[in-house]
Amino acid sequence: MLCQTSDELQHFVEEAKKHTKEGKVANYIPELGKANPDQLSIAIHYPDGRCISAGDIQTKMTLQSISKVISLAFVLMDRGFRYVFERVGMEPTGDPFNSIAKLETMAPAKPLNPMINAGALVVTHMIKGDTVQDRFNRLLRFIRGLADDPSIDYCERVARSEFETADLNRALCYFLKQHHIITEDVETLLxxxxxxxxxxxxxxxLARIGLIFAMDGKDPLTGKQIMPDDVARICKTFMVTCGMYNASGEFAIKIGIPAKSGVSGGIMGAVPGRFGIGIYGPALDDKGNSVAGIKLLELLSKNYQLSMF
Structure with a gap:
């Protein structure tokens, strides 16, 4: 599907782009460090099939933590509410997304929520399948269906770069394995x-996937219910309370929509009942969120009264 460019949206992008110099790319993952920090683009997907955009929306980004909310939806469909939340909590945390601190003080030592790294690792651990490839392919098929794009795949270079530098995630996995929250081989899970x-x-x-969440799990273009509405509701709630790392409270006040960010600079937004948003701006603030992407959403929320609160 082609997106129509919007002069008004382009104006907002140019305004928000002025803030890219305030951020830095995620160079702790070497491959992500190669991104152009000055980039900023957005697509907005409506239920009637219309799409408006600004910037180079064809530039690809890796999902990073945006994948957490999608894998949560997938595992909730696979395993059910009780199974999932016996192993991972539902509470926000003011700690950084990669912190181990709360695990050391909680009893039992299960992660506080699925949007921090510890929780996301537990969720990924729950994906059914006999091999890594089988489990990955099942998740990938789900994501392709959400986006209605069978060409979506993963970037081997980024995956390798992350795997080789994942020492903190390894530490989280071993801690969780010690407490029997994770039971498989750590390297396999990573x-x-x-x-x-x-x-x-x-x-x-990304905007197309955001639209599915915005429409309570239903694809408005095909009429197909891709995920149950209660699964979409749970995921959107986590997006509001935990989706923007430990800046989620401020984001809810200033912008007020369900959204999930990733350290590649992506942000997926789901404005309930209205549209999905996909943003790419790789310059990050100190919380790990796209600096210009958040500024862009602030401008949109203010001008179009997007806040659900």
């Missing part, structure tokens, strides 16, 4: 998790 995070797509695909 192989799957880094592939999941390295799934790549453009802004249009």
């Amino acid at each position: 192989d799957l998790y880094t592939k999941q995070c390295a799934i790549e797509m453009n802004c249009l695909d």
Whole structure:
């Protein structure tokens, strides 16, 4: 599907782009460090099939932490509510997304929520299948269906780069394994998790997935219920409370929509009942969110009264 460019949206992009110099790319993952920090693009996908955009929306980004909310939806459909939340909590945390601190003080030592790294690793651990490839392919098929794009795949270079530098995630896995929250081989789980995070797509695909969440799991263009409405509701709630790392409270006040960010610079937004948003801006703030992407959403929310609160 082609997106129509919007002069008004382009104006907002140019305004927000002025803030890219305030951020830095995620160079702790070497492959992500190669991104152009000045880039900023957005696609907005409506239920009637219309799409408007600004910037180079065909530039691909890896999902990174945006994959957490999608894998949560997938595992909730696979395993059910009780199974999932016996192993991972539902509470926001003010700690960084990669912190181990709360695990050391919680009893039992299960992660506080599925949007921090520890929780996301537990969720990925729940994906059914006999091999890493089998489990990954099942998740990938689900994501392709959400985006209605069979060409979506993962970036091997980014997956390899993340796997080789995943020492903190290894530490989280071993801690969780010690407490029997994770039971599989740590390197196997990290192989799957880094592939999941390295799934790549453009802004249009991301906006299309955001639209499915915005419409309570239903694809308005085909009429197909891709995920149950209660699964979509749970995921959107986590997006509001935990989706923007430990800046989620401020984001809810200033912008007020369900959204999930990733350290590649992507942001997926789901404005309930209205449209999906896909943004790419790789310059990050100190919380790991796209600096210009958040500014762009602030401008949109203010001008179009997007806040659900």
